[in-house]
Amino acid sequence: MRVLNCADWGVLVEVGGLDEALALQAALEERRPDGVTDIVPAARTVLLRVEPGRTDPAAVARAVRGLRPRPGRRADAGELEVPVHYDGADLADIAAHLGMSQREVVAAHTAATWTVAFCGFAPGFGYMVSDDPRFHLPRRSEARTRVPTGAVALAGEFTGVYPRSSPGGWQLLGRTDLVVWDTDRDPPALLRPGVRVRFREAP
Amino acid sequence: MSTLAAPAGPTTLQEEKAPMAAVEVLRTGMGTTVQDAGRYGHAHLGIGRSGAADAASYALANRLVANPVGAAALEVVLGGLRLRARGAVTVAVTGAPCPVAIDGRGAATDTVLHLPDGAELDLGTPATGLRSYVAVRGGIDVAPVLGSRSTDTLAGLGPPAPRPGTVLPVGPAPRAFPAADWAAHPPVGAAEMDLRVVLGPRADWFTDDAVAVLLGSAYEVTPRSDRVGARLAGPALARREHGELPSEGMVPGSLQIPPEGEPVLFLTDHPVTGGYPVIAVVVAADVARAAQARPGTRLRFHL
Numbered sequence: 001m002r003v004l005n006c007a008d009w010g011v012l013v014e015v016g017g018l019d020e021a022l023a024l025q026a027a028l029e030e031r032r033p034d035g036v037t038d039i040v041p042a043a044r045t046v047l048l049r050v051e052p053g054r055t056d057p058a059a060v061a062r063a064v065r066g067l068r069p070r071p072g073r074r075a076d077a078g079e080l081e082v083p084v085h086y087d088g089a090d091l092a093d094i095a096a097h098l099g100m101s102q103r104e105v106v107a108a109h110t111a112a113t114w115t116v117a118f119c120g121f122a123p124g125f126g127y128m129v130s131d132d133p134r135f136h137l138p139r140r141s142e143a144r145t146r147v148p149t150g151a152v153a154l155a156g157e158f159t160g161v162y163p164r165s166s167p168g169g170w171q172l173l174g175r176t177d178l179v180v181w182d183t184d185r186d187p188p189a190l191l192r193p194g195v196r197v198r199f200r201e202a203p
Numbered sequence: 204m205s206t207l208a209a210p211a212g213p214t215t216l217q218e219e220k221a222p223m224a225a226v227e228v229l230r231t232g233m234g235t236t237v238q239d240a241g242r243y244g245h246a247h248l249g250i251g252r253s254g255a256a257d258a259a260s261y262a263l264a265n266r267l268v269a270n271p272v273g274a275a276a277l278e279v280v281l282g283g284l285r286l287r288a289r290g291a292v293t294v295a296v297t298g299a300p301c302p303v304a305i306d307g308r309g310a311a312t313d314t315v316l317h318l319p320d321g322a323e324l325d326l327g328t329p330a331t332g333l334r335s336y337v338a339v340r341g342g343i344d345v346a347p348v349l350g351s352r353s354t355d356t357l358a359g360l361g362p363p364a365p366r367p368g369t370v371l372p373v374g375p376a377p378r379a380f381p382a383a384d385w386a387a388h389p390p391v392g393a394a395e396m397d398l399r400v401v402l403g404p405r406a407d408w409f410t411d412d413a414v415a416v417l418l419g420s421a422y423e424v425t426p427r428s429d430r431v432g433a434r435l436a437g438p439a440l441a442r443r444e445h446g447e448l449p450s451e452g453m454v455p456g457s458l459q460i461p462p463e464g465e466p467v468l469f470l471t472d473h474p475v476t477g478g479y480p481v482i483a484v485v486v487a488a489d490v491a492r493a494a495q496a497r498p499g500t501r502l503r504f505h506l
Contacts, residue, residue, distance in 0.1 A: 004404030007484035009454035012404040038246035040452030042476055047452025049246065052487030119249035120450055120476040123358050183348050183360065189248040 003061045010036075010049040011057050013064055018043055018129065022117060023069035025193060026076075033063035041118040041193050043127075074115060077194030082161065082180075083202035084109075084152050088172035090140070094154060097137055106201060108132055109173065114159055114197040119189065124163035124181035126191030135159070143169035150175045152199070159199075161191060177202070224290035224373040226339060228365040229323065232283020236430075237343050237362045237371070238336075240273040241471070242351035246452070249475050253355035256430055256471045256494035257334050260298035263386055264338035267295035267315055269379040274342030275352035277365070279335045281497070282328040286337070288318035292373055293340035293381070296324075299332025299391055299495060313388065315381045332392025332495040340381075344374035356430050357472040392495040395421070398485045400458070400504045405448070405480035409460070413440035417458070417482060421501040425465065430472040433496055434465040440482060450476040456485035456493075458504070468502070470494055 001024070004012040015021050025041045032039075033048065035055025040047035048060050086106045088094075095102045112130035119126050139155045144167065147153070151162040153170035160170060163181030180190045191197070228235070238261065241254025255261030255278055265274050277284065282301040296303050296312045303310040304325040310316050312335075318324055326335060345352055345362040354361040365371060406414060422437035440460050453459070453476060457469040461479045468485065471494070483504060485493060496502060 005401050005484070006404055006454045007401040007456060007486045009456060009484060009487060012452060014404075014451075037243055038252075040246045040475060042451045043449040045449075045451040047246075047454070049452075049454060118476075119247060121249070123245075123249045123360065125249055186349075187248065188245075188250075188349060193247050 001065070003064055006047070006057065008052040008057060010047060011061050011064065013046045013048065014044060016044070018117060019071065020069065021046060022075070022115070023071055023073045024067070026073040027067045027069040029075045029194070031063075031067060033060045036060060042120065043118065075194030076196070077116070077192050079196045079198070080190055082152070082176050082178055082197055082199050084174040084176050084199050085202045086174040088152065088174045090171040091173060094137060094171050094173060098134060105173070108134060109159070110199050110201055114199070116191045116193050116195045116197065118193055119191070121160075122163055122166055124189035124191065125160055126189070126193070126195070128159045128191070128197055129157055130159070137171055139169040140171060143167055147172065148175065150177060150180070152176055163189070224292055224341065225370050226292060226373060227287040227289055228284070228367060228369040228371065229287055230283060230285040230367055231365055232279055232281060232326070234280040234364070235284050236278050236354040236356070236364050237275050237345055237352050238278045238354065239275040239352045241353055242349055242355070242360070245349055246475055250349065250360065251355060251358060251473060251475045252455070252471065253351065253353040253361065254471050255336065255353075257298055257336070257391075257491045259388070259488075259491040260334070260391060260495075261336045263313070263388060264295045264297040264336040267297070267313070267381060267383065267386055268293050268338050268340040269377055269381045270338055270340060270342055271377055274338065274374070275345065276336050276338040276343060279326055279337060280333060282326040282335060284326045284337065286324045288320055288322045288324070289370065290320050292318050294318060294324060295338050296326065296335055297338070298335040299329035301329035301335050302327030314385045329392070331390070333497040334494060339373050341374040341376045344372040355472050357474060392497065393500070395501045395503065396492060396496055397503050397505055398489040398493055400483040400485050400506065402483050402506070403481075404484075406482050408442055408444040408448070408480040409482050410441045410443050413442070413482070416440060418504055418506065421503055422466065424496045424498050424500045424502065426498040427465070428498060430470055432467040432469045432473055433493060434467050435502065436465060440466070442480070444480070448478055448480050450478040453477045453481070454484060456487065456490040457481040458483045458485070468493060
């Protein structure tokens, strides 16, 4: 674990990889250092923000060094079932790339347990990782200028659900009618770090 | 003087404004947004802080009209705003020092101004600096989004940018009264600015030479700058590491260095995560000053 400087704004904690980052998140959830206003998990890091002038980042760094993240540990932010119409424009390409039939892709995607590792790209866009190592896909060579709201898509080891219509380079697997992002709701995002997700085929 | 009957209960103070006071936007200039102290605690969902870019000038404007900390105000880029008071309102203009007029008569910045019902407030182009703040006693009372009235221009969150014809409601006057009618502060904006930085978090992705160049050169703010960041022109900074950095959390003040192209000094609407290495971070107090750097301003970074 390395604790990196961000001036008086906070500290960036770097670990070896996603599993360690998830374990660190879980440890931070159990013992959140005093004065931390925002936690931004990412693939290999967790950013801890403080109020400049009010909390000394050095104190936060000390608290973080005192944490003992347990390997394999995951933050638990509840469970969510996401109904999906598996009719994405890239389903055939995804199947070909994974060496499965389209039905096998759907079966594998619905059988896996997915966990939101972190958010990024857009507000409410959760990067979900699974317990099925077969899911590993490149991005599309050319990004689409418009991916519709609710698109369920794959890239790298991740599944994501587009919270709003936006440009995007992920492979489109299907779509959900579930509103994953709503600013009138508290919290506004359903796909929050630590949420466990099961996809099921929508009728 | 109230223009509308108060609801049940006597109005005890003349200062208590009618509950429906408002300001009508007649002209917005280059860019006017509603801003407050920002949106806290949602960063893990990919939602940034946003808020007033020059936090110090914004706080001063609220203090002058005795608003509580965090009341929403208007952030005005390079002047050009014109407002009409609906009901009597009390305002203060701070930040980039722009010519101020009330119904055509000159008025001062950094002081308490009273606008009678129907009066028009005009902001000219500031001589220095970039962003002026107009606080209205009672605060701009548009509907908050996720706990904040700030417009996040990158994420498209918060109240829509005011346009000519927009009527912005003003909240009830606070109990406190303005204590000072004028406030001293350091000058806003300058042709050259010295900004304090701390190296990191990814200074080790750059050569020792690059760090020396960063600390020994001037970087000019380009016109491609906005609330997301000030894009800078200046000497290139050579990298030691050429791999790809997985996206990681960003803070305001981050000096993010893309492999080719302009370094960016992140301001208040910066992306929550970014994939280019940050060589150094400007300390919070100086990020507020940097938000006043108009295109052409030369920035120097010091440890």
